[in-house]
Amino acid sequence: MEGNGLIRTLCVAFTMLFCSLANAVTIEIGTDIQTYVLNGKEADAGSGDKIRLKDGDNQIVVRYKSILKDGSRTKLFESKPYVFQFTNTAKNLSLSVERFRKYIKAEKAFEKGNVEWSIEDTNGKDIPFQLDELPGNPGFLPYDDLPKALATYNKKNGIYFEGQEIKDLNEEVVVAVSETGKVELTGDALAQLKLWYTKASKEERKAFRKWVIDQE
DSSP: OHHHHHHHHHHHHHHHHHHHHHTOOEEEEOTTEEEEEETTEEEEEOTTOEEEOOSEEEEEEEEEEEEEEETTEEEEEEOOOEEEEEEEOSOOEEEEEOOOOBHHHHHHHHHHTOOOEEEEETTOOBOOEEEEEOOOOSSSOTTSOHHHHHHHHHHHTTEEEETTEEEEHHHHSEEEEOTTOOEEEESOHHHHHHHHHHHSOHHHHHHHHHHHHHHO
16 A cells, blocks of 8 residues: 555656646747756757746857858758847747758858847747857866856846846946046946945855855
């Protein structure tokens, strides 16, 4: 009887897990796209795969990757990584990129930044997004650790996650330099503190936290 009870418990747990995954809001990765990072965490997904999104703001890092014609031969083309930011309102989405057949055309299009990307919901409605080329890490293999590259990018640009939203502190805090060279910050004090904290080193953050505790 105890064995039967355990089996029933496992069946219920499996059913709940299956339903949870089935009802999850996802983004389907289109042809010739490889996903590497979703909301700061590694996300290894390729053409046709679906990855789970959270309600609200999402950030995803992808690369275009395809074997294309190069004269009489074929050659692998892989773009630099791109970071997308978009807001999802509990809808299943799909990410796609225009199709290329020749290597040279893809190369020129990406060099000029003239590539058509799109994010759509299941009704074919376009979802607005922000797109930026993700700078690589210093060194011989700049794209070997994309989560690290994204963390550096977010820190440099004053971007951080707060609940269901991605905050851009550079939009909340404006730095102005007067004719005399005096630097002035506009924006509430909390936003200014967050901006400087995201740009601080680990040692500076540690020292700041200690200072805050000492003020209590």
